[in-house]
Amino acid sequence: MPKSVIIVGGSIAGLLHGVYLKRHGTDVTILEQDPHAIRSSHNAGICFGPSVQEFLRLYDDTGSQSCQPGVVIRLAYRQNLYWRETGIVRHLTSWGVLYRILRANFDGLPSEAVAAPPAARPGDGVCKYLSGKKVMSVHKTLDGVVVGFLGECGEEGSSAADLVIGADGLHSSIRTLVNAPMVKEYSGYVSWRGTVYESDVSPETARYFQDRAVLSFLKRTYIVCYIIPLDTGSFSPGTRLINWVWYCNLPDIPENNLTELLTDSNGHTHTNTVPSGLVRSEVWQAHLAHMLPLIPGPFAELFAKTDRPFVTMVNDALCSKATFLDGRVLLVGDALATFRPHFALATEQAARHCLGLGKVWRGEMALQQWEKEAVDHATEVWLRSRVMGVGLLRGWVEFLLLAWKYVVFLFARFKTGVWPRY
Ligand SMILES: Cc1cc2nc3c(=O)[nH]c(=O)nc-3n(C[C@H](O)[C@H](O)[C@H](O)COP(=O)(O)OP(=O)(O)OC[C@H]3O[C@@H](n4cnc5c(N)ncnc54)[C@H](O)[C@@H]3O)c2cc1C
Incomplete structure (x- = not known):
């Protein structure tokens, strides 16, 4: 050591x-x-994988609850809110x-x-x-x-x-x-994010999100929602936040004016994220007015009730x-x-x-x-993350090109016998 x-x-x-x-x-x-x-967190969720769990099992002496374990992923497609129950589980926290x-x-x-x-x-x-x-x-x-x-x-x-x-x-x-x-590259899309107290939404919406992480696929945009604890560590139902992430296309071309999006309510232009509370209301309202008619009920309610959304350019x-x-x-x-x-x-x-x-x-x-x-x-x-993002948000040509690169990468790895466990 x-x-x-x-x-x-x-x-x-x-x-x-x-x-x-x-x-x-x-x-x-x-x-x-x-x-x-x-x-403070950005009030957005994070997901635990096996290595995080193993780490905490070995080295965490607090005895505190660290995540909501075993949350099942539900898929929604357009207006079909209960399209698929996947059986895939995630351990979620903030x-x-x-x-x-x-x-x-x-x-x-x-x-x-x-x-x-x-x-x-x-x-x-x-x-x-x-x-x-x-x-x-x-x-x-x-x-x-x-x-x-x-x-x-x-x-x-x-x-x-x-x-x-x-x-x-x-x-x-x-x-x-x-x-x-x-x-290092900008993906061509941004993520809007926000949270709403589960106690602030209608009982139907609270029930829809209470024990599921939901992915909602729409036309070239998608939304992820799941429940997270407050920074105080309270996991009790009724006290938690419904956290949402909404991926939207915004290629870096002059018409899209990324600077306009990244300029906050004080006139300061950020390089990557306009933090919670600083997004200009007219920018968020214009985005909502354009997109909301396409958004199914529970998601639309979350967006409408979010006071302080924030927006991040998705880079890798x-x-x-x-x-x-x-x-x-x-x-x-x-x-x-x-x-x-x-x-x-x-x-x-x-x-x-x-x-x-x-x-x-x-x-x-x-x-x-x-x-x-x-x-x-x-x-x-x-x-793999690029293939997924492009598949859900961009056109077929970009998707097929990246999927091909991914297959070639996997094939090369298979040939050399390097096939690590994830
Ligand atoms: C305050 C905060 C809140 C976050 N909230 C979320 C969330 O809610 N959901 C989510 O998915 N991800 C969140 N993230 C990102 C998440 O932590 C990372 O994606 C992931 O966990 C890997 O973390 P990291 O420590 O490698 O990088 P990061 O979390 O990005 O941390 C990098 C750290 O390095 C510090 N740093 C950078 N340059 C210097 C320098 N020159 N000298 C000293 N310090 C420096 C930064 O201030 C930062 O604290 C958050 C990150 C931060 C910093």
Whole structure:
């Protein structure tokens, strides 16, 4: 195990790696650019995969409920609200709940979700979560790595460790600083998102969403809805939020004027997301007026009752390398690969990276092998998510082209015998 590690980015990937390393005796410092101690989720849901569950089973000492397990996926098609029950199940929660559970385990941060954080285990490393520190540089030294950062008031600082983990998301600075080879692209569609308290909708709508995650397929647009807990960690029926994501085409062509969409109510133009509460009312109302006549009842009610929607350009990014500076700098989570969110696999990917690195640190796997598996898995999910998104939102030509690329990728993998388990 490395003796000391600096993690850049204190969101889900950073905290998963932080808790893992701490539990194995490593001293960990997380540097997070956001200055707030307790952070709010975007009030949108996330999905748990097997690696996240395995991680929490091994390293979570809070005893808190982390997700709503085993929610069945229902499909709706146009006006047919009960088109198919799939039998596919998902474990669902909110970013805020998972973040609070991980913080309680990492540095004992109390919150409404985890009022009494657990004590450290014997042998745990020393942990620091430093908010308001934006990492600006990274250099290899004779016996480790040094990162330079700026504090909230622009003051400069630096910190040294054996290893640096870049867990700094889609717009990763570490990825840029190490010149990682990558592709990053706008998908040509956006996701509108929002939440409504289940107690604020009609009894019929509450019943429709109460125990199902629903995917509603419409003409070249689709909606995903499911229930999530509040950041306080309450999973009790009646107290929760119905969370919706609505994918809509918006190719980057002059007529669509993306700048207009991304300019908020204060006149500020965002690069990617116009946050909740800042979307200009006329933009949202114009979108609703255009689309609402096509939308089935329960979904239309959710949109009409959402006070503070937000909108994000759906981008993806893929790096073909995960280790840099002789293995002293690693990229994990969304910094390595950001997927279009159709399969909701971002958190699962972050936990996979962490459990895989555990094998490296225990001497069961070479770092190069970990990197190969991480990049291979990322490429597969990145391609698959593109096929799904394009199939549901764009034309046949684009879909067939991407589906063909995906088949070629799978065939090449099959031929080389590399067929990892997901
Ligand atoms: C506040 C927040 C709320 C979110 N809510 C949701 C949600 O509701 N649903 C959902 O599906 N996904 C959500 N996400 C995204 C989700 O966490 C990721 O898609 C996924 O879990 C992988 O996480 P990640 O840690 O790799 O990347 P991210 O979650 O994007 O985290 C990257 C972190 O790095 C920090 N960072 C970036 N650059 C620097 C720098 N130079 N120095 C220091 N720190 C830096 C960022 O502030 C951020 O905290 C949210 C992310 C954040 C940050």
